[in-house]
Structure formats: structure tokens, C-alpha cells
Amino acid sequence: MDSEALLAVSDLRVRLPGGAALLEGVSLAVESGRSLGVVGESGSGKSLTALAVMGLLPGLAADGCVRFRGREMLGLRERDWRPVRGREIAMIFQDPMTAFLPVRRIGDQIDEQIRLHENLSRKAARARTVRLLGEMGVPDPDQAARRFPHQLSGGLRQRAMIAMALSCAPSLLIADEPTTALDVTVQAQILVLLRRLRETGAGVMLITHDMGVVAQSCTDVVVLYAGVVVERGPVRDVLDAPLHPYTQALLAAMPPLDGPRPERLPAIPGQPPAPDARPAGCVFAPRCVFVREACGTRPPMIARGGREAACVLLAS
């Protein structure tokens, strides 16, 4: 049986027109029925990775390899992208306020996506829209479809956004910080929705800066730092025993999922480097407490116990 992943990104590089590298060889894979959390601070390149997978990079050059169902997607013509976007790969954006067109009704915007990809009547499309909104837990979905985006609460808007993303039953869903703009209870409900979707057999790629979100809803995780993958593996393993010092620091900075909150969370001292000021060696070295001479050259991914990390500590 061919075991190629649903989405396989390897050695993805993205640079600015000026030459500064934003992504330096990102590799990751999303399997059907699993969900991959892509974690990193802002500026680590996680959203950029998502946009590259969708072919939506704004005026940036990308090279490397992005294979979706075995098909190379980088450099695909816009015309060939169209039947893929929305139907095979759908995306949920961070801010559902700005992501919807403010001047059209929610229902019309979801109908549009359905009718772009399927030969359905207006009525049939609307029926599906209303059904989807209902499934996403939108109360009174028939009414909600006739609302403008600004008339819905943030949580309802995000549910509508997810309904739109799922309207054509995509096999890969990319969610870019889908819960950041929402409060905690709504956040939990949205994450449940995403988990249910994964259970129906689709692949999910969840972009977040929040390890807690990953812990709640992902099966696998990739940790990005300054445009480089520093660690990847199954969520349980990585959370229980992180290999890379950055992952360790990130987890230490996370409040425990249960139990009493500590007085103060340890923070990682320093700032991630700007794209044009990244060190030639390990990108985390300037902030790392274990830094040593060998960190002057960039470490390769080293496998250990079912997962991989890019750190010289593992080589010794």
C-alpha cells in the first residue's frame, strides 16, 4: 500500500524579494484522519507555511516541494489551483471579522463557495449552507445565513467560517490560529469541531502559537522557530518529553492543563531573530541555555524514539 501522506511538504524555502529568507527548509506531513499542530511564536513562519501550501503567498518566491495527494503543488498555475482551493484544501483564517467580505451576507458567501465547485442550484446550495451552520452549532441557522458578518458575534462568525471551509468536504483543512480571536469557552467548542472533522477522515493542519491548543486537539506536532523546524513527532511524546531546548522552554512557559497555576511562568529570555539577522548555526543558539561550540553549524534533524529534533544535544 502506498503510504504517501495526504500532504507532504519537504524542504520548503520562502524568501523576500530582497533575498532575506523567511522559511529555511520546512518539512512536515499531514496524514488523513490525523491532525498536525504547527507551533511557533509570531514571526516563526507558521502562517507563511500555511499560505504556501494554499498557493497564496503574496509576491514571495518559494521553492522546495509541496505534494498534495502525490501531486506537486508549488508552481501550479492559478487556473489549476482553482478547483483545488476550497474543494480539496480549505482554509480557516485567524480573524473571521476581516476574512469575510463585510458587505455581503454570510449565507451568500458560503453559497458562493459551494456553487463555485459544485453544479448546484441556489436553493440546494442554501439548504446545505443552513445545514452546515446548524451542524456547527449556530443557533437559528436560517436566520444567521441572512446576517451580515458584523451582525454576528466572533464565535458565530468563526463557526460560519468553519462551515464555509467544510462546505465542499475538503480532504485537507488548514486552520490558521482559528481560536486566537475568541474567548476560552468558544475556543474549546471550536476545537471540538475540528477534532470531529478529523474523525471523519480528513487531514487537519492547525497553526497556533498555543501548546495548550495542540495538546487538546492534535495528534502530531511540528515546532517551528525562526523559519526552521526544530522538533516534530506525535503530540503525546513531544509533550511528555520534549527533546529540543526550545520546545522544553515553550512547554515550561505553558500553564499546566490542570492543577493549580504557578505564581509565575518561566519566560524565554530574549527575542527570536529577525529574518535578515538569523545566525548561520542553530537558530535558537542565542537564546539557548545549553549553547555550546557545536551550535555554530546548523544541526540536522536527529531521530530519537519515534520523533525528531534538530539539536546537537541529541548527537552526543
Place this chain on the structure above:
Amino acid sequence: MTRALLSRLGQMVLVLFGISVLIFAVFFATPGSDPSARIAGRGASQEVLARVRADYGFDRPLPVQYVRMMEKLFVTRDLTSFVDHGERVVPEVLEAAPVTLSLVLFASVFWLLLSLGIGIVSAMLRDTWADRALMGLSLLALSMPVFWLGEMVNLVTQSRWHDAWAFSWVPPLGYTPFARSPKGWALGLLLPAFTLAVAFIGLYARVLRAELLQAMGDDAIRTARAKGAGPARLWLWHGLRLSWLSYVSLFGLDFAQLVGGGALLVEVVFALPGVGHLTYQGLNTLDLPLIMATVMYAAVFVVLANAAIDGLYALLDPRIREARRGL
């Protein structure tokens, strides 16, 4: 809703009042000269002067004069011209209005269609030579004095190449009422309307291009791409819908100003007997009541049109509608 409407109405009345006072003051309260002498026209006799003074009540205080003038303009509508042997002014203005309205309607069709086309094409081909050429032409178009352009059009189509096949259809200058000959009406207005439209085509194409490009950077457009929308749908259904608000409001303003008399220069150059031409005649004979009547009616029309545009704006943008309802 009712309260918002009432407050809007109150504002409109206030502006209307302000405008009438302003125009009245310009014509009859400029310091240092006797308005009756100017109304009576050049070389008027003493009896005429006395009659003007009594008729307009220039011997009374200014507020009384103002009320009397408004009454003559809008209530009894019997403001008479002294230069033009007692011709009533208001009916004259109303009679000329259809000519101006035809001209401006015609022109607005030109300028909407062409500026939409140029603006969209230019935005889609951003930074190519075609975009640069179109934008250069647009800038040139809005840099031309309209009366001069009209004369150049006349020079080419009425005289130099009038007999060439390209312009043999051009009728002589002047206006043919629609009722007499629809074809003559349309042919006669074609070139004046185009001349009037040129500057607006340039301006609107530039505005639309800038707005469109700004809208295309919007997050919502990225969502639309992520949905799998093609370029036509992206630019027209999403981009245009986001960006045409300012375009529409700009159009409303300019349309109202043109109908209100901004088309004067074109009417003069092409000898079209519209409201602007009437004003022009008034200028030549120093017929102040006539000029004041045209200006006053123009301003009233502009204010009413602006209110209508505000309503239309609310229809186009649900966010504004909300905000207003919440007022």
C-alpha cells in the same frame, strides 16, 4: 430609525437655509455697492431704479429683503428680470432644465462605462505599460480645460474635417428636443456629452483603480481566493463590491453639481440652451435676478441630491446602515 431620519432632515434644512443666506448675501449684501443699480442693469433710468428699489424692498432691513426674495423665488415664483423686459425668471430656469439633464445623463453614461472599464483593466494590469499608458491618458484627460476641449472638438468636427466620413454625421451646434426627433436629440448631444465626460472619465478611472488595488489587499479577498474564486469573480464580485462605495458617492456629488450648473461651460461652447447657458446669458446682460435664480436652484438641487446619495450609500453598505440605525 425615525430619529436618525429626522436629524438628517434637520441637517438638510439647516444647510439649505445656510446656502440661501450665503447666495442672498453674495448678490445683495456685498459691501460697497447698490444692488438696485446692478439689478436694473447697465444705464437704467432713475424711474427703473426706483421701481427696482420698491419692488425688492431694498429700502427695508436685510432680513425682510431676504424673506421677500425667497418668497419671490420659491413661493410666488414671480421674480422678474429687469434687463429682459419683465420676463419671469423661474419658468425660464425650469424650461432649460431638461436640456441640462439630457446632457448630463448622456455624459454620465459615457463616464461611468469608460471609467469602469479603464479603472478595472488598469488595476488588473497593474504596473504594466498598458496600465501606465491608461493612467497617463487619464491624467491628461483631467488636465484639460473643458471649454477648450469643446472648442477643439468643434474645430475638428464642425469645420476642418466636417465633410470627412468620420464626422459627416455631426449636426450643427444646438439642441433638438427629444420630442421633435429622438435621433437628432441623441446625435446633437453625443459630442457635448463626451466632451463633458472626458475629465470625469480620467478622474474616476484613477479613483477606481486606486480603490480596487487597495481592496484587493484585503483579507476578505484572500479568503475568496482560498475558496477557489477565479480572477473575474475575484475582481468584479469581491473587489468591486468592496471598493465602489467611494466611487458611487463621488458620482452622486459630481452628477448633482453638473445638473446644478457645472455644465455651464460645455453648454456655452456647444450652444445648448440649458440652465448653464441661461446663466451665461445673464452674465452678458448683467441680469442678476436670473443668475441668482439659477444658482439658488442649483444649490437646492445639489443638497437634495446629496441627501439621496446618503440614503443610497446606506443601502450599499450594511455597516453604515447599522451605524445610522443605532444613532
Place this chain on the structure above:
Amino acid sequence: MSEGGPWVRLARQVLRRRGAVAAFSALLLIVLASAAAPLYAAWVGVDPFASDVAGTTIRDGREVDLMQPNDNPLHLGLTPIGPDWRLGPYAMGADPQGRDVAARVLYGGRNSLLISAASALLCLAVATGLGLAAGYFGGWVDAVLSRLLDILWAVPVYLLAISLSIVTIGHALHLGIVTIASDNLLIPVAIIALVYIPYAARPLRARALALARAEFVLAARALGASHWRILTREILPNLLDTLMVLAPLLMALCLLAESSLSFLSLGVQAPAASWGTIIQDGEGLIYTRPMVAILPGLAIVATVLALNVLGDALRDVLDPKGGRR
């Protein structure tokens, strides 16, 4: 910091654009040519202000009448001599009063440029005051000023200018002890400046409003700076870029307005010339001696176009995102 002050840097950025350089050179050329009008008139030996319908000039070594019998059977009477395209008197022909068209266009440029520049500056000065007051103080000051501007804005620009011109024309203005003669250029300058005040005041008010809430202004206020000090030291300098973008665009509008008024005989009064009055002079000759109207028109187009290109370049450099018209 980089070499040179902010002005030098701005100039360098603007002049990096080819269009802006061309526009600037064209403008400079037009201004210099207009300034040299008396030199030109003296050099070719014509008086551009004296009617000379009985005069003669030299063409191809022969003395010819300035007013020639009409060659068009429809037009009775005399037609002024046409252009001969050679440097010298009447190179561009004569106008209906036998005056040298080329020299009049140069002299007309002086008035047109002077009036449009002066009215643009005056308009900007007044609009800045109004915009600052409305945007900074807000409240009822803003409400009153904004309504006043609304009122001014509702009257079509040209109609307001025409109304103001018609009541000032032919009558000297007596304002207390000052009397302004009706042919004084101040009158068209003031009128044109007045009608465009709302156009300039709106963006300035918006900018002042934003600045009034900016942190550095709040900080200055917290330190106890006076309104006057905040307005002149903190807000006004930050309005400069808006003013610099507005200035050429406004001057282009004022030039078009001036020529329109003069075309309607409401601006510059005879025998003085402006590009608009010369087009008016040429209107009756448009089918026989079109050059009388073409030449000043081209001058207007070139100047307005150059100003617009320059304004665009300044806007691109100073304010890459904003700005509409």
C-alpha cells in the same frame, strides 16, 4: 542620519521619478518663459496690449496688413494674420485686435500662473487654519466649521465663483477705508481661493483630528503645553506633508478655474491677458485662425498636467497609502 536634511531627501526621492523630473522641468520652462514675456515683446518689437487693427508687419520681406480680407466666403469682414512659424513678430499670428498672439500668451501665462499660485496658497493658508481649529478643538468648533464648509461645498464651485465675480466686476469694492479696484488681480485670487477652501480643508481637518489624538500630542498636553504651542510646534509641522501634496493639485484646480472665469470674461480684465481670456478672444476665430485658441489651451494643459504629475509624485513619496483625488 543620511546626508542632507529632510528636504534634500524628499527632493532626491521625488526626482528619482522620471515623470516628476519631466514635469518639474516643464513647469520651470513655462514659468521662465512667462517671466521673460516683456523681453520677448521688446525683442520682436510688438506691443501686446495696444489694439492695432490698422497696423502692418513684414512677411517674406513685404509689408502686409495685420487685418486681412477674409478668405472664407461665409465670414465677412477682416481676419487677423495667421502664424508664419518663424521667430519674429506675429510668429503665431495676431488676435482680433491685431495684437501678437505669442507675446500675449507669454504675458497671459504671468497672470494665469500668478493668480493660480496665489489663490492656491491663500486657500491652503485659510484651509489650514480652519482645518486645525476644527480638527484640534473638535466639539462645537468642529460642528460649526464643518457645517459652514458643507454649505460652501453644496454650491457648485464654478457657479459660486461666477456669482462672486459678477457682483464684483465693473464696480470697485469699498471695504471701509480700503478700496479695491475692479481690475485688481486680488479679486479673482480671493474668489478662487474661497471656492476651493472646502476641498482643501477636509483632508487637513481629518489629519489634524488624527494628530490631535496622537500620543506625542497627548504627551505635550500632559506636560502643560499651551494650545498655541501644541498647534504650531506639534501639529502644524506634521501637516506639512499633506500640505505639500495638496499644493500642486490645488494650483492645478485653481488654474483651471481661473481660465474658466477668464473665458467667461469674469476673471482677468482686458487689456490684460490670461490664458483664459486669449481662448475667449480666439473663440470667434476658431474656424479661421484656430491658433489663437489652441496655443493658450496647450499652455494650460501642459501646466495643469505637470502640476498633477508633480502632485502625484509627492503623494507617492509622502503618503503612499492615502489620498483620493
